[in-house]
Amino acid sequence: MRSTFVLRVLAAYALCRIFSVVLLAVVSHYQAAVEFWGTGPHPNYFSMTVLWDGFWYRQVAEFGYPPALPIDVVTGAVHENAWAFYPAFPMMARGLMAVTGLGFPVVGSTLGSCRGCVWVSLMCQLAPVRMALKGSLSTCVGLAAGPVSPSLQIAYTEGLACLLLCGFLWSISKERWLVTAGLALLVGLTRGMALPLAIVALVAVFLRWRRRTEDPISAREGWSALAALGSCGAAGLIWPAIVGFVVGSPMAYTDTMGAWSIGGSVQLLRPWLEYLDQPWNAVKVALALLLIVAMTVGPWAWRLGAELRTWTLAYTAYLILVDAPSTSLFRHLLPLFPLIVVAIGGGWRDRPARWMAWRTAFLILAGLAGQVWWVWALLRFVPPVDFPP
Numbered sequence: 001m002r003s004t005f006v007l008r009v010l011a012a013y014a015l016c017r018i019f020s021v022v023l024l025a026v027v028s029h030y031q032a033a034v035e036f037w038g039t040g041p042h043p044n045y046f047s048m049t050v051l052w053d054g055f056w057y058r059q060v061a062e063f064g065y066p067p068a069l070p071i072d073v074v075t076g077a078v079h080e081n082a083w084a085f086y087p088a089f090p091m092m093a094r095g096l097m098a099v100t101g102l103g104f105p106v107v108g109s110t111l112g113s114c115r116g117c118v119w120v121s122l123m124c125q126l127a128p129v130r131m132a133l134k135g136s137l138s139t140c141v142g143l144a145a146g147p148v149s150p151s152l153q154i155a156y157t158e159g160l161a162c163l164l165l166c167g168f169l170w171s172i173s174k175e176r177w178l179v180t181a182g183l184a185l186l187v188g189l190t191r192g193m194a195l196p197l198a199i200v201a202l203v204a205v206f207l208r209w210r211r212r213t214e215d216p217i218s219a220r221e222g223w224s225a226l227a228a229l230g231s232c233g234a235a236g237l238i239w240p241a242i243v244g245f246v247v248g249s250p251m252a253y254t255d256t257m258g259a260w261s262i263g264g265s266v267q268l269l270r271p272w273l274e275y276l277d278q279p280w281n282a283v284k285v286a287l288a289l290l291l292i293v294a295m296t297v298g299p300w301a302w303r304l305g306a307e308l309r310t311w312t313l314a315y316t317a318y319l320i321l322v323d324a325p326s327t328s329l330f331r332h333l334l335p336l337f338p339l340i341v342v343a344i345g346g347g348w349r350d351r352p353a354r355w356m357a358w359r360t361a362f363l364i365l366a367g368l369a370g371q372v373w374w375v376w377a378l379l380r381f382v383p384p385v386d387f388p389p
Helices: 002-028 053-063 088-100 104-130 133-144 149-153 158-173 177-188 194-210 219-247 252-259 270-275 279-297 299-322 339-343 356-379
Strands: none
Touching: 002 104, 002 133, 002 149, 002 356, 053 088, 053 104, 088 104, 088 158, 104 133, 104 149, 104 158, 133 339, 133 356, 149 158, 149 356, 158 177, 158 194, 158 299, 177 194, 177 219, 194 219, 194 299, 219 252, 270 279, 279 299, 279 339, 299 339, 339 356
């Protein structure tokens, strides 16, 4: 039964990706040639997979990281450079390029699709722990059809990051502390989201310690739990430390991220505070936060468990702290995938999920329509300047 269920999920995921392939191929005919990104005179499907951040991952995969930060000779400011992009995905692509002899556009997009496939397969293992198989299938299909799901098959890190995140949440919910520690370090080399992982680990360790009377903690388990906590803390420092060591400046990563930020420096919370100056913006943000919190803490989210609830709230707070209200925020919301469980009505403790089929159908249709908007309005680059996806 479980193997049939997994096959159904993979089939649904494949259909959603075929839709995205057709969408990207069609939109490529309306994509202007961009010499800087190497699209060629006639962009095609693979050209669409290496736009924007895909260009920088391609640079890392083909040429590696620069030995020094590029500095403006007049102002002394650091220019945008590849050190802002974490190494796990481009190094995997580089290895596959060496083995297969294929170019980065083919390898990067294929690798992205495979990672997304493994992610939803792992979701099959995580979701049934909390839900019935029907609810798990609806959750996975809702994710596969989501508005930003085309990012799972282009040269971006979303698929790998969500795959590792899903493994982290599964292992910590099972209290497999050493597996959790290893996955946390891998996340630290894939995407800058280690801080909320540390909060999840802290909550999980506290919950384990709280029931120590009825379920004693062995010395081995105690040290393993502490290793998980330490790894989550190290995950947030490992890439900045590597960048600083290679470049020869302890602030190299911060300076690089500042080059990608408005104002030329990393400023926590400030982009959001400036955005909230407009009353209507403040109303929109308040409503969005209220919705996320309500979906997470209510009884309709009981089946998420403490770990997934903590992750949802911690990651939302993390986005407010370090992100900005930009068009990239839609893509950065993808790790909030536990909310799909609540959206389809599968999070209740002891109530049947009413209207699950209708809710799932709505999410699929809305997601497919959202894909059209995301690819056309954000992924497609309109010269001379445009907003990134």
